[in-house]
Amino acid sequence: MNQAGVNEKYKVSPFYVFFLVHSMQTGVGVLSFQRVLAKTTGTDGWISILLAGLFVHIMIWVIYKIFSFVPGDIISANNQAFGKWIGNFFSLLFVLYFLILGMDVMISYINIIHVWMFEEVPSWAFAVVFMVLIYYIHTGGFRTITGIAFLSVLFTYWLLFVLFYVMKYSEFTNLLPVFHHTLLDILKGTRSTSLTLLGFEMIVMYYPFIKNAKTSQKYAHWGALTTTLITVFVYLVSLVFYSQKQLELTIWPTLSMTSIIELPFIQRFEYINVSWWAIIIIPNMTIALWSASRGFKRLFNVQQKYPLWGMSIIILLTNVFIFDIDSLYILNKIIDPYGVLFIALYLPLLLLIIYIKKLRKRI
């Protein structure tokens, strides 16, 4: 019997895949991707983002193709393709990847809070609160997680319009010249933005939780497209707002950008932005850690709360003993080449193997 089978009662409508994909993709990446991209590709960065978006779409297509052969989640797909032991090994890699992604998001955000607001509060205090919150969300099951993702998109969408205010200080000649970077530069830029657009791959874990999952593919694509367009928009606004050198100097251009905003009752908008960003970050951490703990549960047949506790303790200890910039450095090093490559190479490979097996069976 397929273990990934989920009671119809706990499934969510395919429509929410849009929000799950989109909210998982937008996170800390959007705050800081401009700097690296500006260094490599400058004014042509938007091409890199579009290419990265295309890559995301292809990967989504691959994922849905895999599941059209093997309905279930990545663990059942792995088992089918490689047999129990090797399959489980790859599944464990996925679990580890999800855990690292979740940790990375959390520590990045804690770092932002440290720099912008409360440098004196220890990291573990934030980690404890976030973990309690995540645990509380998890106890509601996947339906609640979807709800948080949905509401987070709903409650943070207005931040996009804030950027129009910023455009008051824009210098549109900064967008020119176009196409003056080599293809290699643009591809390099694509690699660095793919980190921003990462997060769609959680579909491999929550696929069985979607009603009529096959019909949800278009929503996944829409979600990814929205993220790509928003990222392009944010990049273009940062380009016209900052001069090239300034952009390369600023660590969180999206946040610094909002500090230009002055409303009659709010003098400095970026503090609101940093706090409000928690609403965007929390679904990120939640979905990643849910995927990790769910994977662990499926692999070792334990109750989901035990891996969740284990992960909380790992995250807490990391926060207690390693300073956030140091751990961020390590985590980003893991995710940037290895995580992205893993996703980019492994999923097509998996599709290929499953496809071949399918063909053989037919013959």
Next chain:
Amino acid sequence: MFNRRTFKKKPNQPNEKNEKLNNVSEVRDLFNTLSSSNDFINHQGTYNGIGYWVSFYRSLIDAQVLHESVLSVIPTLETINLEQIKENVPIENTLITSTKVVIEDRIMRGEIALRLDGNLDECLLINVAAQQGRQVEKPELEFGIISAQEAFVEDLDINLNLVRKRLPVPGLQVSEMTVGSLSKTKVAVLSIEGIVDQENVDNVIQRINDVEFDEILDGSYLAQMLYDNSNTLFPLFLNTERPDRIASALAEGKVALLIDRSSSALITPTILLEYFITMEDYNMPWIPASAFRLLRIFAVAFSIFATPIYVAVLTYHYELIPKDLLETIVTSRNLIPFQPLIEALFLEISIELLREAAARLPTKVGQTLGIVGGIVIGQAAVVAGLTSNILLIIVALSALASFVTPIYKMGNAIRLLRFPFLIGAQIWGLLGITIAAVFLMTHLIKLTSMGHPYLEPIYPFRMQDWKDSFVRLPFNLFKSRPVNLRPDDRARQPQPKKARIKKNDFNE
């Protein structure tokens, strides 16, 4: 938890088989037991040489009815036996029985038992219960300016009458049951057959049957026992004293509960936004109605967030204050020795005290108290340098805003919600408020009322149900009943005829 289990073990549910074997002596036993209470009357009379006994609780019956309709009937009969009397007494729903449980139950509800000397185990039960209680009056808690001025009273039958008058259709089904091992409260479950999802009704009845508690004195008791999740601030069943509200809920496909001896009825399943709706919203054109509804929802947000934001900004985020306000804010706080949190708590608690005290006092004294509290204490606190006058304004406004919610219990929930947010604001400023808000969001997503999501139509997102949520759109858009309730009959109005083409064109 522990209490309930012991209740189960208690043998207060009589075993029927044994009952039938022993009932001969048991009926007489019953009357002997009952007689030990001084207000229990055993009246003995003789007619045509046959002795009869009339037994009843003096305090439960209407003596006039007893005399006019029962005792005066007996002399008109030729022979006296129970059948004969039953036929001649002009009162409905009489019964001849010798089952002890039935007799006991009915006597306790104000019926009289008539026995003949020949067979003292068989009784004729006649209902002459006294109909005491107040008249139908104006609603007090949910007063409306341009809506109907009727409110429920404590009597179940009058309440049922108020509802039925508004829904004179045979589909309106009432199923009555009794809960409470001591209070024996009658509960009527109302629904309109053909509209309501029968599963909801079955669920409600099932849960009521599962209630094992000795005393149900009010609808709110019952509501809390029927909640899906009792660890919540939010009311999951809507308490109302307005029959029109019940009628409109029934028409949407909801289930209503009327409880005897309780002037508030319950509606279930409910959604969060329903608690910010007044019946007057439907009596007004849709634009003002929507505007007022939005105002109410804004008031809720203001009431929850205003004080915490004050505390957060003044404690941590002084950068946010615009330069023109800076002087005003800081000057007003200059002499205050406490942190903003202490200052805010001091004011919040004093406002809560005022509210609590005003609720306990008679109306006239209450008014005086309001003036004394609001003006004198507030002013004195500012002059004494305990609080800043800006905070005083904020706290007073947010208290006012919390009273805007039409459902009193929701107002309470909102007033209490402020405190966790205050603590969040004190710990991590705006970030603390945001985190508390996500906690609240999660809690609301998880809540269900009778198994239906509480946050609908926001999540799960259902476009059709937005017509009557934050705004109230015109009635011609009220085409379907709330999807949330999965009603059997979705359509509220027939599909418009095709001939109705919009033809304005500036009046030709």
Next chain:
Amino acid sequence: MRKLFLVILALPLLCSCAQPRVVDEVNMSQAIGYDILKNDNVEGMFVIPIFQQDMMGKYQILSGTSTTTSDVQAVVSKKADKPVLLGQTRIILFSEKMVREIGMTELTDYLYREPQLGNRVILAIVEGKVKNVINSKPPNTNVNIGIFLSGLINQQIKTGNGPDTNLHLFLGNSLEDGGDSYLPLFKLINNEVSVSGAALFHENKMVSKVPTDDMFIFKTLVQHHRRGIYKFKLKDKQESDIVVESIRSGSSYEVSGSERNPSITIKIKIKGQIKESMRSENLTNRKMIKKIEKEMEADITKQANRLMKDFQKKSLDPIGLKEKYHAKNKKLTYEHWKKIYPTMDINIETKVNIIQTGVSE
């Protein structure tokens, strides 16, 4: 048991409260001034408002000396009863001497790095000693000197001839190759602070200034604006003064010519109304207005040409012609720019449109 665990978990959290910065328990600086001393030390002055009932606009000035600008804050905090915080700072003043000696990159590094300071902070240069400006009394006693100075600049940006300026705009320009940028200038005249043009920066240091009279043209060259006042003399026998208030003005740039011999055409467009004309002639007469327009065009072209020639001679580029040129020529390097700029052909075309003459004839 589980609840007890939760309570125990919650206890250390209470200890992890952030450090409160309650508004009345900090010294909020609203303006900062930096002077350079003889021994190359930096003297910093912080304008800190004192909030008291019925005492509007009272303030104190805390000052301290150190080797770097950021350290001054710590030095000053040592002399105050409450910590000095920068979150409410509106304006930062540097003395002219200082910015001629020390590069702006070094000076602004700390300002940009500090999250407490927003991008909106105004930077300004003082001719003479900053100390004197900060110690002067603002004419309006309801505000302190910091708010007064930032209000002065903002007012000039909105309705006068001052171009938009703040930390963000300044850094955007000055971080580019060449470091060409501008900042407003203050001067103390008869114990009254007033704006006295703009300071021009090149390669991070202040090298020149734009006098007040040229500020209208400078502003028009730098940005589109809606307000601003231009005064010129009509060239006829009477030599009367005409004052024109700009309603909508700005300039556009056209890059043309070969790579070796490039030229830039600056098209200035001004729509304005006549504020004052010291002439008896009828202004409703279209001919007269046309004449004024023509004269004004000629005058502005002449002044702008002079200004641009001056910039070219000093190889200053506060207008950002380099970016405009770079947008057309992808391969431009700074070295190449340095070579071509001083001899570049810069044409100025002006178009004046007077659309209103006020309520009187």
